[in-house]
Amino acid sequence: MAPGESSQHNTLFATDQDCISYLFQKRWPNGFRCPFCNRLQSEISPAHTIVCRYCRKQSSITANTLMHGSKKSLTEWVQVAAQFCFSKEGVSARSLQNSFHIATYQTAWNWLKKLRKAAAIAESAPLTGPVLLFVTTTGDADSPLRYISNIACLMEVADLPKQPTRVRLVSLLGTPQNPLPHIVKYSIPTSATIITSESIALSLADIRLDYHIQTTDSENQKAIELLQELQQWMSRIYRGATGATYLQGYLDEFCFRHNTATWNNRLAILDHLLTGIMSGHAIPQDKTTLDK
Ligand SMILES: [Zn+2]
Known part of the structure; x- marks a missing residue:
């Protein structure tokens, strides 16, 4: 401060x-x-x-x-x-x-x-495209990082290298089969460009006409940095004992902090949170992934 x-x-x-x-x-x-x-x-x-x-x-x-x-x-x-x-x-x-x-x-x-x-x-306002979309995996059920596995990551892609961008993270634990189309529709305005892997693009088949979907299988440096940031923050804050049900709350807090980290005016950040407090039930009811 x-x-x-x-x-x-x-x-x-x-x-x-x-x-x-x-x-x-x-x-x-x-x-x-x-x-x-x-x-x-x-x-x-x-x-x-x-x-x-x-x-x-x-x-x-x-x-x-x-x-x-x-x-x-x-x-x-x-x-x-x-x-x-x-x-x-x-x-x-x-x-x-x-x-x-x-x-x-x-x-x-x-x-x-x-x-x-x-x-x-x-932070519920839609992201502005283009948006990079990927899902985290650890590949190991016993990994100490398993709690950051199975998270849908949506990241705005900046036009300029230093431009701040917003992210949204949605835990996929316990969600219905193929929740990605729903998450994308909630988070990204139609007609935007989505950059994702071949396999995720396949799972977006139902909504592919609503977006410009570009596929790539090369690792994105920004995505790697985001995951490192998440992992470090979670290792300090998340005790793990509360179980998967509460994970989304931590992810929401992380995104809020990440997305406001470049704001110079701290009072604006408080005002932003107070907007959320005053809005109460503003999250659409159909955002099932948050309703666990
Ligand atoms: Zn009245």
């Missing part, structure tokens, strides 16, 4: 009212719109709970977001989101539990799971 950045976000989010104003604007950028009767009431000032002028129903700023039903204050949510964004290595449930005086490890763990979901939502 650059000097001053911590105090910058502490000033911006000092009180619950500061958080309400900020998050209210995020949720209703054009002014409050009642979720029940859909009427716009831009004159209503930011508040935690709002009563609709027309239908008299009460709404809350946190309803249907990832904060839905949470007993934590908005300030605590922003602080924990800041810790998630600003810690270089990632945060563990144990460190969250200590920093925020959370009674049980399980509660801290659930909170962290929500932050990872927010990270996934924040």
Whole structure:
């Protein structure tokens, strides 16, 4: 973190009212719109709970977001989101539990799971093509790296060598047979170019007319670097004990960190995560690979 950045976000989010104003604007950028009767009431000032002028129903700023039903204050949510964004290595449930005086490890763990979901939502915008697509393999069920096997990797291909590019990683463990067409359709706009191997191209036969599919079997240096980065990060963060079910959360966090690593403005990264937190259920229901 650059000097001053911590105090910058502490000033911006000092009180619950500061958080309400900020998050209210995020949720209703054009002014409050009642979720029940859909009427716009831009004159209503930011508040935690709002009563609709027309239908008299009460709404809350946190309803249907990832904060839905949470007993934590908005300030605590922003602080924990800041810790998630600003810690270089990632945060563990144990460190969250200590920093925020959370009674049980399980509660801290659930909170962290929500932050990872927010990270996934924040990064759910489609990749822009051309996109390199490959699936990781270790070829050995007993390998210590088996947890990073069987992951679909989608990487934007840069026009220029130093241009930052986004990645998306989707665990294929426990997915239905041939989940790749579904993942591609969710992640890559139609008509984009997909660069992939002959064998993956075959598995995309059903959607081949929607994309420009180029095949190559040469190893890509960027792909190798991405896997090294993933492996190093996972070896520091992932304890393995939680099993495959939770793997996707770690991959989502990795992608969020990777994709925002070149952003100079740390507050923009926090804002990005808060967008995910406020969007709540924005991940399309048919994204089955994340619904395990
Ligand atoms: Zn209403």
